[in-house]
Amino acid sequence: MLTIHTAPLVLPAGADPVPDGAVAVDGDRITAVGPYEDVADETPGARVRRWPGVLTPGLRQWHPLWLLRRCYHPDPREAGELGEEPLWGERLAALGELDETRWAGSVRRGVQRMLRCGTTAVASPGARFRDPLVAMAVARSGLSVVGTTDAPGTLLGERPVLDPFAEGHDLRGTVHGPLTIGGRADLAVFDVPDETALCERGAVTCVATVLAGRLVYRAR
Structure with a gap:
């Protein structure tokens, strides 16, 4: 199923941060990364999962x-x-x-x-x-x-x-790889406002993990 994961801040780790960003996922692959409105326009009818905090590549x-x-x-x-x-x-x-x-x-x-x-x-x-x-x-x-x-x-x-x-690594030194179109849909979501807070507070703030397009963890 085509799914859009959106958060107040998307940190692709290979490009500039995207406020009110989104990642579109089709099966186990990423099909779009960018501002939510743009991604939503590209993927009409997609299911939308809204997350708090920051969305990053998987660690x-x-x-x-x-x-x-x-x-x-x-x-x-x-x-x-x-x-x-x-x-x-x-x-x-x-x-x-x-x-x-x-x-x-x-x-x-x-x-x-x-x-x-x-x-x-x-x-x-x-x-x-x-x-x-x-x-x-x-x-x-x-x-x-x-x-x-x-x-x-x-x-x-x-x-x-x-x-x-x-x-002690920064985000780029901790993720497996950047969010890229065509790449495997491995995502993580953390309930923090930005990358600085994420590196300081760590993965204990994780609220969701998406592995090859599958939601394998969601905090209650």
């Missing part, structure tokens, strides 16, 4: 393997005992040996947490994951896999940080 996570296999993401049914945040280091070791079923659930929940942070691409040497649990979860989610031989930045003291902005 890129440089450390997915560490976050998914060296952290345990508790099941909501375990929240009373383990809390809701990822467990790592000594707290993870205290759980003892986890079987494959429990790890598979953790990996799936970790991927969902990445989507809630506006992530649409993850980095892996060779553009694939050798870990079968991670490879399956990422493939099923539809996340793009970006090949890399040397992910920049640090693991922030080897603690679980799902926010791609936490390493």
Whole structure:
């Protein structure tokens, strides 16, 4: 279905910001980027999704393997005992040996947490994951896999940080790629007024993630 995503500010990351901007999506591709009125004129009859804040390209996570296999993401049914945040280091070791079923659930929940942070691409040497649990979860989610031989930045003291902005990059250094006509429709929406506020407050402000044209996360 042809859909227009519109927000008070669109940040294409490869062009100037667009106040009262919009992105038109047909299937899994972007067909237009620009002021809402212009995009609406080009795509009559399209469904319109109106978002608060800023609309950007989807973000890129440089450390997915560490976050998914060296952290345990508790099941909501375990929240009373383990809390809701990822467990790592000594707290993870205290759980003892986890079987494959429990790890598979953790990996799936970790991927969902990445989507809630506006992530649409993850980095892996060779553009694939050798870990079968991670490879399956990422493939099923539809996340793009970006090949890399040397992910920049640090693991922030080897603690679980799902926010791609936490390493201090600006928007262009954090997104997977700019919004371009014909490009894959990977979008993120954040409830902030501008790019400065987004970089300062981070992906915790994410209210929606669109992955290959599909709305995969929407804040309640």
